[in-house]
Amino acid sequence: MSTNNLQSCKRKMFLHGQGRQSTSIDDLGLDILVYEILIRLPAKGVGRSKCVCKEWLSLLSTRHFAMMHCRHISTSYNQKFIAIGSRLCSVFPLSCEDSGPLLNSRILLPFEAPWNKVNILTSFEGLLCVCFRNTGKLVIWNPLTRAFKEVSNSNSRGLYKPKSDAIGLYVDKTDDYKLLHIKRRRGRMWVHVYSSMFDSWHKITFANKLRCWRGKPIWSNGTFCKGVLYFLVNCFIENKGVMLFGFDVESERFRLKTFPRFPHAYYDGNLVVVHKELHMFVTHGLPNWTVDLWRMEG
Incomplete structure (x- = not known):
């Protein structure tokens, strides 16, 4: 096998996890799990994650996590604007790239x-x-x-x-x-x-x-x-x-x-x-x- 092919096989084994032990979610560490993964979930996903265990419920219910989660999702592709009319409030996504019709959700x-x-x-x-x-x-x-x-x-x-x-x-x-x-x-x-x-x-x-x-x-x-x-x-x-x-x-x-x-x-x-x-x-x-x-x- 040539040197180039050997290096290519090593890269594939590394990327696909071959030749080493598999990693479970417990090996990630709580900090990585919370502040690198769960913080990226949408609000409904965070709500479902609180039902996993008492430890997750406690961590995801803190003011610090709520603030960090809000700051993480406050990006240009996730911004919205609100229009108030009658007893309903329409929420529109703010996207400069999408030229299609605006789809809105409504809340009371x-x-x-x-x-x-x-x-x-x-x-x-x-x-x-x-x-x-x-x-x-x-x-x-x-x-x-x-x-x-x-x-x-x-x-x-x-x-x-x-x-x-x-x-x-x-x-x-x-x-x-x-x-x-x-x-x-x-x-x-x-x-x-x-x-x-x-x-x-x-x-x-x-x-x-x-x-x-x-x-x-x-x-x-x-x-x-x-x-x-x-x-x-x-x-x-x-x-x-x-x-x-x-x-x-x-x-x-x-x-x-x-x-x-x-x-x-x-x-x-x-x-x-x-x-x-x-x-x-x-x-x-x-x-x-x-x-x-x-x-x-x-």
């Missing part, structure tokens, strides 16, 4: 509210922040499980006012999903953070010290990336242009970030996370619009 809205009064404000890792326009109440909703939590309380925290307020969803290092609510009333601003783990609000006391927050700036909702919740603030009414603020979720402090400079009189930006990096689409050059894509570095 779990909360008692007029469908035409429900606004989806933002999303993060499968969770949605929903506002009821008739009451202003904020709700965190998981469409997959149909679970929801009304976060407003008797102290008027969690009451949202369109065109004045801004919100952002994020997760901290303890895997606690939180909601940041920026509220502006009569020229003053308040910032509160809701913790889903403790089901409570607390106030960010130093927020009003920033002078540039006064007046009537237009705030975007937050975009979370690498431990920072980013907001774009349009202050053209006060001739300050557009500013970029970052809220560090661990220190709970706001900081002004660098915004690209443009020679044109008017420009606007939109934030998006691409491959776990913060990007910004900047529109400028009225009347002949130009759109640039910027990536934050450092």
